[in-house]
Amino acid sequence: MKKVLIANRGEIALRVIRACREMGLATVAVYSDVDRGALHVLHADEAYRLGPAPAAESYLRGDLILEIARQSGADAVHPGYGFLSENADFAEACVAAGVTFIGPPASAMRRLGSKTMARRAADEAGMPRVPGSVTGLESVEEAQQVAAGIGYPVMLKAAAGGGGKGMRAVLRPEDLAAAYVAASSEAERSFGSGEVYLEKLIERPRHIEIQLMADEYGGCVYLGERECSVQRRHQKVIEEAPSAVVSEELRRKMGEAAVRLALAAGYVNAGTVEFLVDEEQNFFFLEMNTRLQVEHPVSEMVTGLDLVQMQLRVAMGEPLQVQQEDVRLRGHAVECRIYAEDPENNFFPSPGKITRLVQPGGPGIREDCAVYEGWVVPLDYDPMLSKLIAYGETREVAIDRMLRALEEYVIRGIKTNISLFQRILRDEDFRAGRIDTGYLERLLAREPAKLEGIVSEDKVPEDVVAVVAALFAASAAKERTSIASVGQESRWAVAGRREGLRA
């Protein structure tokens, strides 16, 4: 392997490019029209245009990507996460084109990609899973039968699903028929397959997942767990490693079960087995993600390993250099997904130009960021700007360090969810580890949200606020040449200048 094409964008593309550079591998970036000035392009050795902004015309064009790999002489493709990363056909097409796909073989991806197939694989591997069906439901009647067997409440889920689509919680038998039709048609619309299955609804579950790494020779290690229970609309918001509630014993049990599943499916490279854990610390197989995940850095911080470098070495055909007993967890890491969205206005997306960017730093802080001052965040892709990761000796140190870093962070020109993190990280329940997948929605539903998390201990005197506002307004008025560069402040500037005439 000499040259790697990174079939992705944003922070993960830059993450992979950095790993390649550190290992002496040449890199090829691809970009859509709105990403010509993106950081992943700036850091690559070569760069090629894919097409217009929409992903379907650019980052999802496997055919174009393989053509660019051929043209540039890239002998491997890293898919990152999202886009083509879980597309078995693309993985197959890579192999057919003589290009290494840095990820699992297409066969393992297919076997574990469908949720119903994965549930059967979990049964074969002797892994506990949520009770329910392991094949698609043929009819409402079958659904009623299965539900009666396991008992209400139950959850309907799309077999091909993800991101919360095609999912319905059903609390009473009389609601099942309508929910079945709704979930199935939503699944059909979203994934092109109406197949749904049914499982018992776990109450107040924690989302805990095991990171795996497997080589081509049957070597497979688990690299501890991550807890991702802080979710909004089934999307992870904060991740941490280790979990506040997983004992050494539980970790070993979950880890060994995950390894069994991977080995049974012929899995190779990085993968994650997701579990639900109930209040009695029972764990249930949820699904397997057959790719690198967004939240992999927290595992890197506590294991001291570099998962992307490991992925590259496995894809080169090297055996794992780490045995299970070499994996030693140390300290605690927390990750915040910094998004361009407005937590004070329905979490509406906030694409646009970043007019000021001051990033945090110092001890225990890592940032995987793909934006810069002057960058225009496109409206065509997911709103992630950056991943901020804090490490500390204990969970408390990591949380307080993250709060310190968030306070240092300045992103201007667009809205971000930084204040949401400040709220969560200061919340007593979060700090005590009392979280489950419904935690964040409950927190957000709580009343006077605004001040609770955002204001620091000391209130700023009103006069200070007034003087600061006046100085900024006066500055905008005087610095006529800088109006263009401060963008949004122009309204102030205009008003300030008018005042200036009277002063």
Next chain:
Amino acid sequence: MKKVLIANRGEIALRVIRACREMGLATVAVYSDVDRGALHVLHADEAYRLGPAPAAESYLRGDLILEIARQSGADAVHPGYGFLSENADFAEACVAAGVTFIGPPASAMRRLGSKTMARRAADEAGMPRVPGSVTGLESVEEAQQVAAGIGYPVMLKAAAGGGGKGMRAVLRPEDLAAAYVAASSEAERSFGSGEVYLEKLIERPRHIEIQLMADEYGGCVYLGERECSVQRRHQKVIEEAPSAVVSEELRRKMGEAAVRLALAAGYVNAGTVEFLVDEEQNFFFLEMNTRLQVEHPVSEMVTGLDLVQMQLRVAMGEPLQVQQEDVRLRGHAVECRIYAEDPENNFFPSPGKITRLVQPGGPGIREDCAVYEGWVVPLDYDPMLSKLIAYGETREVAIDRMLRALEEYVIRGIKTNISLFQRILRDEDFRAGRIDTGYLERLLAREPAKLEGIVSEDKVPEDVVAVVAALFAASAAKERTSIASVGQESRWAVAGRREGLRA
């Protein structure tokens, strides 16, 4: 302890402020006139002016600092490194003023601060040291006697010394008399004391030091070693942990010897015992630094501990929460001291305005930085802009990661020594760990220095360079409004505009 005054500036002041913030302690910054806009001021809860730029009128004014502590209600002072950090009188004055000095007691500082006294303390603690005198030499005759006893070559050193001043290597007996006079008078000029002693010259020694942390209750742990053999003019340039040559056994021996010395001297808080290690892995006590050191982050990376938070807790009277057996080293860390100096022009200092700053990030990178785009680096203090630290599973990974980060780093407007690090980190001897305190001077003496380290593998085609230069020049010419902001480029802009008239 509620409020900490940080009696320092630059990255270490910011480092301490961050630790205080993470622990919920209020912070008081002090600043000289040229530092009003410095980052350590921006991140503090309170800030007070000390005086004009020269250190003697600002950061060395212990009286003013204690007055500010009183006025602001600060109940502790962190001295950082340099300035007042090793001033026993200041430590004593703090105690007298009822303010906690975050560092060792004045008595321990005095006992270990003079090199001759420290050498006697080392003898008492049964610690190997370089053969030679343990008291100041009274005369040339005494020097000749001692030198004859231990054998040439020998080294003359100032008892109160530091930074290479008052030091002379003497290879032959006939040179001793002149060297004695020179060293003694240089020591008198630099430190106000002409006391010199003499020790055997260790050939090709490595500089390896042990980090200690001691509490008030006789608890003392060693936190592994750091190797700082890459030096220029007796100043450390690159530090790393662990050393490439220290075995588990040697680490234990050096660590235990260092702990004995600290306990014997009644030492409390963070300290470092410096050793020379010869080619046969014999180690010799060199001196003890009774403060936090510049290079402490590499120890933090490999131990997972936060030394400043530990310092604060010890100063609060808490016992150490870490026992020796809890200290587990993992991975490798390298630190580069990014200086405002020009490696291509005699390492002349390069103060001035930073017109563009692009900092590296991503996995394994930590930066302790106290500058920003627009900051004017003052000419009054040491030239350190930032400490860049890279962590990796192995020494090789850490080095390659540092190279990647240095490539990402852009500092414009002033000169920096980034290219020097690229040269060292690509040098075969450094990569193989074949370093000693003379290594860097030998590397710098080697011929066509310029290209060896700086150019990446692929040569940039000449046409690309020409086009890039033309585009920047044309851009400067067209963007008349931005001329002011690009500063140094004005010459280009003027020339470009003239050309523009003809085009």
Next chain:
Amino acid sequence: MILWLVIDGKSRRVELPASFDASVGGTVECVVDGRVVVVDACVLQPGVMSLVMDGRQYRCVLDGDAVVIGGARYGVEVEDPRSLQGRRGSGVGAAGPRAVKAPMPGRVVRVLVVIGEDVTEQQGVVVIEAMKMQNELKSPKAGRVVRVAVVVGDTVGSGDVLVVVE
């Protein structure tokens, strides 16, 4: 220079010395609602300032129509007396025409109504998408669509008018 500001709903009057260059900073005596306040302001970058008052240090960042001080955000309006008049008169009742505006920047993925169509209150009229989030915008009232300002594929900014219902 005299500035009239509205900060989190409260009106303030701040007077700065005419000779003071706020883009550079320095020690300055201001008059806030008649009280004299002495501060030391230091501008680090445009829009980033360190303010010291009575020893307390505040890190201040300008963010659009707000200032962020020590992590807390304060909405600020610079009042222009001449514009107040207009603002007061701009309230419209349910009776007049009502516009459906984009609540976020985005791309129009569906237009669900045509000109002349009758719509009910809360009926979806346009779907816009940004960053993989779709948003169905609804009519604020029952009435007739008198204007459709966008077509599928258009990029719209926050606040742009999409449809007008009368």
Next chain:
Amino acid sequence: MILWLVIDGKSRRVELPASFDASVGGTVECVVDGRVVVVDACVLQPGVMSLVMDGRQYRCVLDGDAVVIGGARYGVEVEDPRSLQGRRGSGVGAAGPRAVKAPMPGRVVRVLVVIGEDVTEQQGVVVIEAMKMQNELKSPKAGRVVRVAVVVGDTVGSGDVLVVVE
């Protein structure tokens, strides 16, 4: 626009289309020493550019009188034919007056000579200090000091004349 450049000692002629705005970037056909070269330039920030040529991507940063491309630094001069004349004539022999200039910015800590004093070659004349580094500057020739341009405590910039020896 035609630019004459000297890059690491070698003269180059680059022609850019008059309509091309280099501060914005885009795909552009340039003529370099008579050869047509097509590049795609993207300006990220003033002085920071991504250039793609034949698929190769170059991260380019303007740094004073140099450009840094992929870690390598290239000294660049923009030639102005009118100024060349002057430059050729500016060489001075050991016979004329010679200036001692500051090799770095700093503060004058000692002035070791007075006007009218005779000095030898390599005799120290001024000591300047910056960032804790002291530098004794020496006379380039034997002669008489005809000018002392600084006093102790002065701040000087790199290249400033300190003393002139004739």
